[in-house]
Amino acid sequence: MDLQCPAPLSRHETVQMAHGAGGVMSRELTRNVFLPFFGNSMLDMLDDQARISLESGNIAFTTDTFVVSPLFFPGGNIGDLAVNGTVNDLAVGGALPLYLSAGFVIEEGFRLSGLTKIVAAMADAAAEAGVSIVTGDTKVVGKGQCDGIFINTSGIGVIRDGVDLSCNNLREGDAILVSGSLGDHGMAVMTAREGLSFQSEIASDTMALNRMISSILHEVPEVHAMRDPTRGGLASTLNELAEASGKGIVIEEDCLPVKPEVQGACELLGIDPLTVANEGKVVVAVRGDRAEKVLRIMQSHEDATSGRASIIGAVVNEHPGMVIVRTGLGGRRILEMPLGEQLPRIC
Numbered sequence: 001m002d003l004q005c006p007a008p009l010s011r012h013e014t015v016q017m018a019h020g021a022g023g024v025m026s027r028e029l030t031r032n033v034f035l036p037f038f039g040n041s042m043l044d045m046l047d048d049q050a051r052i053s054l055e056s057g058n059i060a061f062t063t064d065t066f067v068v069s070p071l072f073f074p075g076g077n078i079g080d081l082a083v084n085g086t087v088n089d090l091a092v093g094g095a096l097p098l099y100l101s102a103g104f105v106i107e108e109g110f111r112l113s114g115l116t117k118i119v120a121a122m123a124d125a126a127a128e129a130g131v132s133i134v135t136g137d138t139k140v141v142g143k144g145q146c147d148g149i150f151i152n153t154s155g156i157g158v159i160r161d162g163v164d165l166s167c168n169n170l171r172e173g174d175a176i177l178v179s180g181s182l183g184d185h186g187m188a189v190m191t192a193r194e195g196l197s198f199q200s201e202i203a204s205d206t207m208a209l210n211r212m213i214s215s216i217l218h219e220v221p222e223v224h225a226m227r228d229p230t231r232g233g234l235a236s237t238l239n240e241l242a243e244a245s246g247k248g249i250v251i252e253e254d255c256l257p258v259k260p261e262v263q264g265a266c267e268l269l270g271i272d273p274l275t276v277a278n279e280g281k282v283v284v285a286v287r288g289d290r291a292e293k294v295l296r297i298m299q300s301h302e303d304a305t306s307g308r309a310s311i312i313g314a315v316v317n318e319h320p321g322m323v324i325v326r327t328g329l330g331g332r333r334i335l336e337m338p339l340g341e342q343l344p345r346i347c
Helices: 024-038 078-091 112-129 184-194 210-219 233-245 260-269 288-300
Strands: 059-066 095-107 132-141 149-159 175-178 223-227 248-252 283-286 310-316 323-326 332-334
Touching: 024 112, 024 132, 059 078, 078 095, 078 112, 078 149, 078 210, 095 112, 095 210, 112 132, 112 149, 175 288, 184 260, 210 223, 210 288, 223 233, 233 248, 233 283, 233 323, 283 288, 288 310
Parallel strands: 095 132, 248 323
Antiparallel strands: 059 149, 095 149, 175 283, 175 310, 223 283, 248 310, 323 332
16 A cells, blocks of 8 residues: 655745645745744744834834736846835835834745745845844745735834924925936836837836935925825826825926836837836925925935936925926926826736
8 A cells, every 4th residue: 555644745846835834834934935034033033923122202004015017027026125115105204114024925836946036135125224024924825826926014113203294294385306217117017027128128216215215304304295106106196295285286397307218118108107106216395495405315325316316396386286297398287196007016
């Protein structure tokens, strides 16, 4: 009689259903893949929660889920995207990001080499941002029930004393700045997905902006609002600012920093680059007489701006709740929020 052990073998090149079952293989996945990259005194306890100490004051908390396709794209992958996106969500609210959680939904058969590459990218991004991944979870689903891997990251940070950033704070005369070129991430993902090629490769702008944002808030307390123009791009962000504040916004088309290769890709696909997602840019509303100071700080962090930080417009009392683009020919057009998601699965 042939006898077979019902327990799955622990040495595999792909993720197995048993990796999500909470037994020996789950423990091995945690110890062999996650702990070597994320290990710290809190996570190493492998408890069901992380016990953390925070300074007194207001706490910022955020969560986001990442389902980008393809998982690997020029300039990054779903791993560093998940970390940077959550760090930036905390930072634009005036918080100092400190701790992250990471939850994984992995499809059975996903290669462990790919998972390791994603986890390594997350570890590098967390180290660059100065945050720790202190707790997490892994679930494995059957083939066809998940497109490779989905990642949820949540983050906790401490809001700095005296910082009050809100869309409601916009005032007439505020300047609007953007920290760098627009549309890079969405077009990088889209061109990789569709197999498009250009003379210059389009790379994602995914990166953590908390250090640059800290410098701005430290030196320019007159900042009224910050937002990261992710899904819906600059168009959605500016419309959200205008609607929440009851003010109008006018931007200058000639001042918008869009790379020629991104502009070309958008024209090829029939997409407005102002509606395309960014993952490493911040939009700032600041008192007008302090705009040049913010611009200089942005430019001093050239790794985060690629030298393309720009003052793009101003807040006005006219046309409340609306965003107007002043074109290079002297005309005007309304910049509306996109009705739906032009580029699905980009973050």
